Amino acid sequence: MSGNVSDKPNYPDYMPWVELYRPKTLSQIVGQKEIISRLQGYAKTGNMPHLLFAGPAGTGKTTAALALARDIYGDEYHSNLLELNASDERGIDVVRGKIKDFARSVPLSNVPFKLIFLDESDALTPEAQQALRRTMELYSSRTRFILSCNWSSKIIEPIQSRCALFRFRPLSKEEVSQMLEHIAKEEKLKINNGGIDSLIEVSEGDMRKAVNILQSVSLLTKDVSAESVYKVAAAAKPKEIAQMIDAALGGDFIKARSLLDKLMLEHGMDGEDVLMQVHRDIIAREMDDKQKLRLIDKIGEYNFRMIEGANERIQLEAMLAYMAVMKEH
Numbered sequence: 001m002s003g004n005v006s007d008k009p010n011y012p013d014y015m016p017w018v019e020l021y022r023p024k025t026l027s028q029i030v031g032q033k034e035i036i037s038r039l040q041g042y043a044k045t046g047n048m049p050h051l052l053f054a055g056p057a058g059t060g061k062t063t064a065a066l067a068l069a070r071d072i073y074g075d076e077y078h079s080n081l082l083e084l085n086a087s088d089e090r091g092i093d094v095v096r097g098k099i100k101d102f103a104r105s106v107p108l109s110n111v112p113f114k115l116i117f118l119d120e121s122d123a124l125t126p127e128a129q130q131a132l133r134r135t136m137e138l139y140s141s142r143t144r145f146i147l148s149c150n151w152s153s154k155i156i157e158p159i160q161s162r163c164a165l166f167r168f169r170p171l172s173k174e175e176v177s178q179m180l181e182h183i184a185k186e187e188k189l190k191i192n193n194g195g196i197d198s199l200i201e202v203s204e205g206d207m208r209k210a211v212n213i214l215q216s217v218s219l220l221t222k223d224v225s226a227e228s229v230y231k232v233a234a235a236a237k238p239k240e241i242a243q244m245i246d247a248a249l250g251g252d253f254i255k256a257r258s259l260l261d262k263l264m265l266e267h268g269m270d271g272e273d274v275l276m277q278v279h280r281d282i283i284a285r286e287m288d289d290k291q292k293l294r295l296i297d298k299i300g301e302y303n304f305r306m307i308e309g310a311n312e313r314i315q316l317e318a319m320l321a322y323m324a325v326m327k328e329h
Contacts, residue, residue, distance in 0.1 A: 017215045018208050021183055026067045031175040031207075032060050035166050039064060043071035046111055050136060050145045052160060054152035055168025058206030061148040064168075065117045068146070076109045082116045099132065103139040113144050122149035126156065133158045170205025179207060180214060187218060195224040202233045234268045241277045245285075248323035256320045264313070271312025275303055278319070291326065298322055 023029045026040050042048035053061040069077040082102040099116060107114045118124075124132065133156065136145055145163070149155060152165065177196050184191040191214075203210035216232045217224050230237055240263065248256035263269050282295050302315045 016212070017183060017187075018211050021179075021186075021211065023063055023067055024070055026064070026071050029060060029063060029067060030178055031171045032064065032168055035064065035168065038166070039068050040071070043068060046072065048144055048164075050140070050163040051147070052152060052155065052163035052165045053146065053148040053168060054150070054165065056150060056170055056206065058203070058208035058210075059168040059170055060207070061168055062117075062119055064166075065115075065119075065146045065148065069115050069117070072111055072115070073109055079108045080111065080114045082114070083119070084117070085119045100135050100139075103135055103143040107142060113142050115144055115146060117146045117148070119148050120150075121147040122151050122154035129156045129159060133162070136162055171207055172205075173200050176200050176203065176205065176207060176210055180210060183211065183214060184224065189214075189218055189222050189224055191224040194226040195229055198226040198229040199224075201238070202229065202235045230267075235273065236263050236267055236269060236277055238277075238281065241274075241281050242285075244320070245278060245281055245323065248320040249326065251324050253321055253324040256324065257317060260316055260320065271306050271316055272303070274316055275299060275306070275319075294326065295323070 026036050026043065029036050051065075053064065055061060066081075066083075069081045073080045082098070084098065099118075102114070102116060105114070118132075132145075136159070147155065147159070147163065152160065152167075177200065180191065180196055180199055183189075195217075199210050199213060202213065213229060213233050214224065217228050220232065221228055226237070229235075240259070244256050244259035244263070247253075247259060260274070263274055264271075279296070279299050282292060282299065285292070298319065302319050305315050306312050
C-alpha cells in the first residue's frame with residue numbers, strides 16, 4: 001500500500017483502513033515517483049508491455065497495479081482485470097485454467113488488451129511459471145500481465161525477459177509520515193511526533209503495516225503516542241533493547257537475561273522480533289568495527305538456528321551469553 005492524499009472515500013466505517021485509504025488513481029499515490037511517472041505514461045498512451053513489480057511488502061505494488069487498471073479502463077476496469085494471488089493458487093492448473101481462459105477472451109472495452117494481475121507471483125511453482133511463460137507468448141496481443149513479487153530472482157529468466165522490471169523501494173520516513181498524518185486528520189486522532197516516529201520504526205517502510213498498527217491503536221485511544229504504538233505492535237522501545245545489550249556487553253548476563261524476560265513476557269515479543277531489534281541496534285551502535293562484525297555474524301547464526309526450529313529462548317540466551325564473554329576472547 002502507498003499513500004493517498006485525496007478526500008476520505010465514502011466507504012463503511014468497518015472497512016480496514018488499508019483499503020479505506022488505498023489510492024484509486026496513480027496521481028493519488030505518494031512515493032515511488034519515478035515508477036508512477038512511467039506508469040502514468042503507459043496509461044496516457046493506452047499501451048504497455050508486461051510488467052514485473054519487485055520489492056518489499058507494503059511499498060505500493062498492489063496499489064500501483066490496481067490504480068493503473070483504473071486509469072486505463074475507468075469504470076470498466078472490473079470487467080477487464082483479473083486479479084489473482086499466487087500464494088493461494090500456485091499450481092499449474094491455475095495457469096492452465098483461470099489465467100488461460102481469461103487471457104484468450106476478447107477485451108470488453110476500447111482498450112485493445114485486458115490485464116491480469118498476479119500478486120506474489122514468486123510463490124508460483126517452476127512448472128506453473130513455465131506454463132505462464134507460454135501463455136504470455138500466445139496471448140500477448142490481447143492480454144498484458146502485471147506480476148508482483150518480493151524477490152525477482154525467484155521468477156524464471158524467460159518471464160523476466162518478457163517484462164519491464166520496476167523495483168519498489170521501502171517508503172521514506174517523510175512519505176509514511178505524510179500518509180499517517182492524513183489518516184489521523186480524517187479519523188480525528190491526535191498523533192504527536194513520538195507516535196509517528198514509533199509507527200515508522202516498527203513498520204520499517206511498510207505502509208500497510210504502519211496503517212494497520214495505527215488503526216489498532218485507534219481502538220484503544222484517540223491520542224496516539226509512542227507508548228500506545230509499542231504496546232499494540234508488541235515491540236520494545238529502542239532504549240529497552242539498548243539496555244539489554246549494554247548489560248550483556250558489560251558482562252552482566254543475569255541482568256541482560258532479566259531484561260529479555262521483560263521483553264518476551266510483558267511485551268509478548270517472539271524470538272525473531274527480539275533478534276531483529278537487536279540487529280538494528282547493533283548496526284546503529286557506535287562500537288569497535290571488529291566487535292560489530294563478530295556480533296552481526298553471530299546474530300545471523302542464531303537467526304538461522306531459530307528458522308530451522310531451534311528453541312528461540314535458548315538461542316537468545318546463548319546470544320546474550322556470547323555478548324557477555326566477548327571481551328575475554
